[in-house]
Amino acid sequence: MNETSQNHHVVVVGAGFGGLETIRNLKGAGTRITVIDRRNHHLFQPLLYQVATASLATSEIAWPIRHLFANRPEVTTLLGEVVHVDPSRRVLRLENGSEIAYDTLVLATGARHAYFGHDEWEDAAPGLKSLEDATRLRRRILMAFERAERETDPQRRQALLTFVIVGGGPTGVEMAGTIAELAHVTLKRDYRNIDPTKARILLIEAGPRLLPAFPEDLSAYAEKALRSLGVEVVLGEAVSACDADGVIYGGKRLAAATLVWAAGVAASRAAEWLDAPADRAGRILVEQDLTVPGHPEIFAIGDTAFVKAPDGSLVPGIAPAAKQQGRHIAGTIKARLAGKPEARPFRYKHAGNLATIGKKLAVIDFGWLKLRGALAWWIWGIAHIFFLIGVRNRLSVALSWLWIHTTGQRSALLITQGRSHQESRAERATRTDERM
Structure with missing residues (x-):
């Protein structure tokens, strides 16, 4: 473990599928990691409708974030909401006014409801x-x-x-x-x-x-x-x-x-924090390596990002895609710490679509x-x-x-x-x- 990796601070905003997968795959990299989320739990969203229809209890599809990383001393969990990012200073600001510095920032902030102007x-x-x-x-x-x-x-x-x-x-x-x-x-x-x-x-x-x-x-x-x-x-x-x-x-x-x-859904306000280019749904138009244009130290994944598959189609906003992106980012961070700074284009592998009816x-x-x-x-x-x-x-x-x-x-x-x-x-x- 070299001094560079020991001092390198990775901040992950959002503990969804992509954010958790990034942190899991950084195990052993020697980095300091801070995960920030507005809620204290990770949610298995594909089964959320079963809670709404009385099939499952909330505790069956959600897990405290701190518990998930209790055995990872290099991971710090913060309950808070990001309201601004300053790329020039490499800091982000929380709703209480406190600031957190980062070396690498991963935006995995998910999506919100979209009512098409209503x-x-x-x-x-x-x-x-x-x-x-x-x-x-x-x-x-x-x-x-x-x-x-x-x-x-x-x-x-x-x-x-x-x-x-x-x-x-x-x-x-x-x-x-x-x-x-x-x-x-x-x-x-x-x-x-x-x-x-x-x-x-x-x-x-x-x-x-x-x-x-x-x-x-x-x-x-x-x-x-x-x-x-x-x-x-x-x-x-x-x-x-x-x-x-x-x-x-x-x-x-x-x-x-x-x-x-x-x-319909719309992306979080991450693009507004960065004044980054975005599509109509608010998703950041990321580079092929999932970085924000002009900011190679900032990644955007999952519902936060507009990502194209090798065939030119849009990568769907589903859990398997977010997890693939999280693994890719972790690999990129490790490669950079090893002195390999060249871009690593993301290649999405579609695992299929599933839907239950009854x-x-x-x-x-x-x-x-x-x-x-x-x-x-x-x-x-x-x-x-x-x-x-x-x-x-x-x-x-x-x-x-x-x-x-x-x-x-x-x-x-x-x-x-x-x-x-x-x-x-x-x-x-x-x-x-x-x-x-």
């Missing part, structure tokens, strides 16, 4: 990017059934039993299928004044088909499978308004108490092989369990899924009744209507 829709149609989002949605979904149980007005009751998911990508498809199973299977015997199987679940996609990143035949299968679960699929009609009373799409208003936004319903596209149905569902489940952190979490998730698969019942049907500053205006409006 941020006022967020209260009515929350997205799904954090544990807070998931528990908020779970409360909203379960409370809709509770309020419908005591509602005497037929129209209001129907609105409470109407669930709208906006966006036909993997998250939208997975949410729609799971809410349908929750209503039509899990809750069907739990109420006396309502019939949960009569709930309406609509999936609205502005494009011509679901799962646009998948081949057309798999998209068609996903649509057919959703319809078999009782989901109403609306294609080719964009949403023009969302509010606490429902949604407007295709010029029609639909009364619905629960809306879920899965239509019980024994999934689609997989490996490029050379396409799968659908029960076999795809089992492969999807095994793959997700494999990528979870820790034996306990793998066993816990596997047992939860086995229980749901066998009995149809879910283990996380809990409604938290807390009143916090994050409570949405839509929920407050609903309770105001009930009191009037």
